[in-house]
Amino acid sequence: MYIHHKLGLGFGGTVGLVLLLSMLAWQNMQILVGMERGQERVRQMREALLEARRHEKNYLLRQDEKWADLTRDWMTRLGQMVRDETSQSSGAEHESWHEIDELTQTYLDRFEALGQIPLHSWKERVEQTERQLVPLARQLHERFDARLSARLGKQETHLAYTERLHTIFVVLAILSAGLMVFTLTRSILRSLKSGVQFSRQIAAGNLNATIDHIPKDEIGILLHAMQQMGRELNRLDETNLRSQARRLALSALLESSLEPLSLQKQLEVALHIVLTVPFLRLEHRGAIFLADEQDGTLRMIASDGLTPQNEQACRTVRPGWCLCGRAAVEKRLLHVQNVDGRHENRFDGMPDHGHYCLPIVSRGRVLAVMNLYLDPTHVKTAEEEAFLANVGFTLAGILERKRLEERMQHLAHHDLLTSLPNRMLFTEHLTHALAQATRGQEPLALMLIDLDHFKEVNDTLGHAAGDQVLITSTQRIRVCLRASDLVARMGGDEFAVILSDLADPAAAGRVAEKIVQSVSQPIDVAGEKVTVGASIGIALFPAHGDNGDALMEHADMAMYAVKERGRNGFRYFEKADRKSR
Structure with a gap:
């Protein structure tokens, strides 16, 4: 039976129940408002901490000071919010917020200290952060949860006290209304009890709470609406969290792609980002x-x-x-x-x-x-x-x-025809190899190779045949070298080789002899046999020079000495070669 059908049982009972419902609605509204405000403040603190952590990760990844400034800004905002709560609280709650304020300041101090430590890799920066900052972040999250639970406990105590007052009021209303409204009052109280239990569960953060009994009256409509509200809040809360996680992950992927990372490092970062998406x-x-x-x-x-x-x-x-x-x-x-x-x-x-x-x-x-x-x-x-x-x-x-x-990058540093490193990349490798040889006090050999009779091939058979000779000669030179050695095309028919980590200086001569024998084998070009040779000049580090320019010059002198003595051979640099040039 609907309430408007039962109102004929007594005007006095109706007035009492309307007042009761009004008071309950008003008090529940106040409780919900207080709960929402408390949740909102703590949520803002959490979001500030999460935002600071996001910028902190960007700072660790990029080592750009602007991200460190953003981290400090968000931690400062968090500290201000905590200090505001501290100033507005008293007693044990004041002490709790004071401890949170100290944790916040400690986090900021450690972050500043962490920025002063020279870190050599992204992985090391992450490990430092895991040790120094992540435990503090977890403590802050736990303290925020504890403060929210304490506030909700106070609200429940207030709700219980209000409920007792309501019970007394209902008893007085029933006595004044008489037996005629007893049944109506009892049904309404049952519905209200379900609503109160539901409100408590929602206030405790259980957005999946349900109402066991919903009567078919006006109160039932209200309870049904409250239950729908809880479900909608739950859905919106989960949707918002997942949507935010998706946006942050995709944003992090795009931002990392702008960093000057190698392909392997880029994919390692991308994998880590995806693995840490919570949902x-x-x-x-x-x-x-x-x-x-x-x-x-x-x-x-x-x-x-x-x-x-x-x-x-x-x-x-x-x-x-x-x-x-x-x-x-x-x-x-x-x-x-x-x-x-x-x-x-x-x-x-x-x-x-x-x-x-x-x-x-x-x-x-x-x-x-x-x-x-x-x-x-x-x-x-x-x-x-x-x-x-x-x-x-x-x-x-x-x-x-x-x-x-x-x-x-490959096109800028490699020869288009042979795919060998060009002069620019060769110079970089030579500088690096000399630095390593100097540190390890190890011998190093630089060879300059010039193909003999190559111009005759171009003049008689054409440039296509010349290109084929260059490609074949490149392959033959590579076969004679170790994987750790470097061969580059310096231009035309001239090649350069860096031999590092040599067992003895004579090893360079043995490699040069293999190259001369291999390159001088006939090459089948368009059905014709073509034979070229290789004149090789060798300069040793540090005996023939302590820098790249000196080694190149002396290897070039030795190579020309080979050409003057009949070509198709090799020669170590000697002082007499300088006089002949």
Whole structure:
């Protein structure tokens, strides 16, 4: 029966109940307002701390002072908010806020001290932060939670006191209204009790609270609306947190792409960012594989949290093999809950786990695959799939840009015909090699190689034939060298070689003799046999010079001495070579 049907039972009972409902509504409104204000203040403090932490991470990543200034600014704001609470509180609460103020100042002092320590790598900066700042951040979060709980406790005490007053009022209303309104009052009190319990749960932060009994009357409509409000608050709270996490993660990916990082370092940062997104509920394990542009083979370039066995088993994955290879072939996100037959890469002791395998695709080409580890009970959601799709689009753009930068860098420092380092890159390597040789007091040899009779090939057979001779000669020179040696094309038919970490000075001569024999073998060019030779001049460090210019000059003199003595041979620099020039 609706209330307006029961009002005929007595005007006095109706008036009493209306007053009671008005008082309850007003008091509940005050409690909710106080709760919301307290939550808002603590939320602002949390957000200030989170913002400071975000700028702190940017500072550690970039070592740019502007991010340190932003960190100080947010920590100063947090400190001001804490001091405001301290000044407005008293007793034990004042002491608690005073302790939080000291923690805040300690955090800021440690951050300033951390900025004065010279750190050599991003990983070291992160480790310092984990030791120095993360424990303080956690303490601040715990103190904020404790203060919020204390405030809610006071509100509950006030609510209980108000409830007792209401009970007395209801008893007086029932006595004055008489037996005619007894049934109506009882039903209303039952509904109100459900509403009060619901309000307490909401005030305690349980946004999933429900009302057990909702009567079919006006109070029931109010309780139903309150329950809907709780559900909507819960949905909005979760949605806002996840939306913020998504924005921060994608923003961090884009910001990191602007840093002058190598491709490997860029992907390591990207993997760390994705693994720390809270709503994905990932295990802190994952890897990124780069796809070979020729055969599509996936090679691990970045990893985090993997065991040595895991890294060894998954270092290289061919297309279609295991989950990462399947994701590359199918070009779609794969979700697997358990280790099954599709896990071809296995090792003893591998625990059960799940995966998200995300192919990173640009214009139909698979550039890379990101492999993320999940708990085997993890259930995928449309929200996670949408976020990972955005991550894939973002990383595809970053990879395309990085590869373009690397190609441009390669073209700027390498010869187009032979792909050997050019003169500019050779000079940089020579400077570096000399610095290492000086520190280690190790011998170093510089060889200048000039192809004999190369001009005749160009003049008689044309430049295409000359290019073929250069390419073949380059390959023959490379075969005679170690992986640690460097050969560069200095221009025309002239090459330069750096031999470091020599066992003895005579080793350079043995290498030069191999090059002379190899280069002088006939070359088949368009059906004709072409023979060129190699005149090689050798200068030793430090015997023939202690800097790059001197070694180049003396190697050049020795090379020309070879040419004057009949070509197709090698010679160490001698003082007589200087006189002959």
